[in-house]
Amino acid sequence: MADKSPRIKPGSSKINDSAADGSHRVPSGDSPPSALPQRPDPLPSLFLPDPVTTAQITDPRPSVELFAINEVAGVASPTSFADYRVPARKSLGEVDAQGVRVFKQRQYVAVSDDHFVQVVRDAESGLFRATVARELKASGPLMEPDAEGRYWRPIASGSPLDRGDAPSGLARSVDERLATLFPTMAQDARTSMHRERLTGDPLLAVARLEAQHFTLVKDLGAWTGQVPSRHPVTGLPLTNTEIAAQTASRERFAQELQDNWSRKATSANPYTPSTLDYDLDVLGSLPRLSADFSHVRELSLTSTAPLEDSTFLASFPGVRYLTLSGFALKSFPAEVYQMRELVTLTLDNCDIRLSEASVEGLAHIEQLTLLDLSNNPLGLSPDLRFMRRLDSLYLSDTGLNQVPVGLFESESLAFADLRNNEIAHLPDELFEVPDVRQVNFNFRNNPLDEATLQRVSVYMEAAGLDRKVLIQVDGEGQMQPQIAAFEGEDSGVESS
The missing domain is CATH 3.80.10.10 (Ribonuclease Inhibitor)
Structure with a gap:
């Protein structure tokens, strides 16, 4: 035996801070402005421009600017996902590994090229939930990144709010979403995963898997670019050729890990x-x-x-x-x-x-x-x-x-x-x-x-x-x- 043996882990309650005579709603662009009283209440908008920002906006064309967020006290819980959307009018900084941007200590995710949604972490599910400024408890739907990780969308469920007024194709079944995450997995294996691992609310469970995959891709993407500038043993600086080779090696291993998580066969593990x-x-x-x-x-x-x-x-x-x-x-x-x-x-x-x-x-x-x-x-x-x-x-x-x-x-x-x-x-x-x-x-x-x-x-x-x-x-x-x-x-x- 000298040779070694073979190598044989929807929002619950809605808070209404509006006046007693009615709830404030975000004004629609198609609705004519109503007459203002002599002593106007604060403008019922989630986001208001400050004087400096207002003075600088002269070009009506779309831009990557976001109006500064005002402290608005009277905001009712929106009833449509469109009410959570904020026009993209100012840079929110770089997106982090989870696909979230931070502006004035608030978190935002992109839902399109032109709109963002403010989100907070949901304590029960661990996912992000849509909210509006000054809400004491987030009233919006749980959010998830799409398959490409570029935009976020409401997690599909039975309520119109959680569907986000999205096309019917967005509200995909749990099995369809599992098939996207694990494209080469056999149907019976997906069924077994659904039964054994997606316990409780299957929509929340599959959303966690989607968020997990999104974070994995982001984490690995960041790691591939973190090649050390010097060799850890010799201390000598790496040449551009060596850095490029190391980056390529990391990319290959990162892809191996992504494929393994998705249960795909690879050349290294066929x-x-x-x-x-x-x-x-x-x-x-x-x-x-x-x-x-x-x-x-x-x-x-x-x-x-x-x-x-x-x-x-x-x-x-x-x-x-x-x-x-x-x-x-x-x-x-x-x-x-x-x-x-x-x-x-x-x-x-x-x-x-x-x-x-x-x-x-x-x-x-x-x-x-x-x-x-x-x-x-x-x-x-x-x-x-x-x-x-x-x-x-x-x-x-x-x-x-x-x-x-x-x-x-x-x-x-x-x-x-x-x-x-x-x-x-x-x-x-x-x-x-x-x-x-x-x-x-x-x-x-x-x-x-x-x-x-x-x-x-x-x-x-x-x-x-x-x-x-x-x-x-x-x-x-x-x-x-x-x-x-x-x-x-x-x-x-x-x-x-």
Whole structure:
């Protein structure tokens, strides 16, 4: 077993602050102005120009300006989505990762080239809800970005307000919206997702998925442009050619992640979206994601550069088989503790150092069948006493000077690779292992003292002809009979 085992997460109440004689409505452009009383009330508009802004507006043609927002106290809850729209007449600044713009501490989303809608975060759903200035409680519909992420629209529901007076095609069914998010997913799989994941209000649930996808695209788009100006190891500035190559590498990985979230097959992962296997050529760090990748069961990432930060792993709580290689994590990734179904863990050459806390945390991932921490300066040995299912252990080139606690207690263990370490003494527990247990302990290239080597020799010589245990240490005299015994088993001859 010298070879490693294969790598086998509508508004509720309406507040009416209007005068007792009637509610204020935003005046329609088609309605003639009514006569004003001698002492006029404040103009019943959601947005009023200040004197300076008014003086500057001389061109009637559409522009990208928004009237300054006045503090209007008397505003009734609109009854049509059109009443929430604000003409775009002034720059609202750059759109953020969620597709929201902020102006005077208020949030706005674009619903067309010429109109915006003010929104607030809805506490119950976590989505954005349309509102108007001075509303104590948002009365408008929940909002969602469209498939392209350019404009926002009301989430379809049964009420005219939530439909936003939009064409009937906008009020698509839940299945149609799922098909847009997951275009290659089979109908029965979408039906299963609808039944199992879209619990409660399915419209809200699918809206959360749409918002999640929108944020994922935005987050990845921002990450692709964050190539470091200097190499993180050498400190040398990157050339324009190197920056362009790094940007292209990030774009490819970003597309891989988007496709995986949408359950699409890719050239790197052509069989199932539950596997994400990718060879990275990225400098810096991986993106921090808020999207949910809990459908991924096997995550395998190999890096050609020492990537830092394990935050990326937090989006993959459903992983069962985790492999990271070539990272620069420095410490054991705490995100692994949230992978409740993890059965194989490989963190090879990730510059990991164990602390007492991480030793204790790792010890309680009790369902592990494979643990590989090779090529890391661990400092401390892992505790194996609670890993009753552990079959394969790889701890070569880790600088350990003693064997892990519980190494010889596990009856499920079949292979333990502790080569190339600083172990000088093997404990008594090794020589209490029954010689008929089929397990291979490899201690080659360790500075074992003479007394230990002698005990190994005596133990092996005293073993019966049907022995299955193998203890590999340096020294030609020690190895020859042990190899012969294992070759006999490989020939297919059974021992009684």
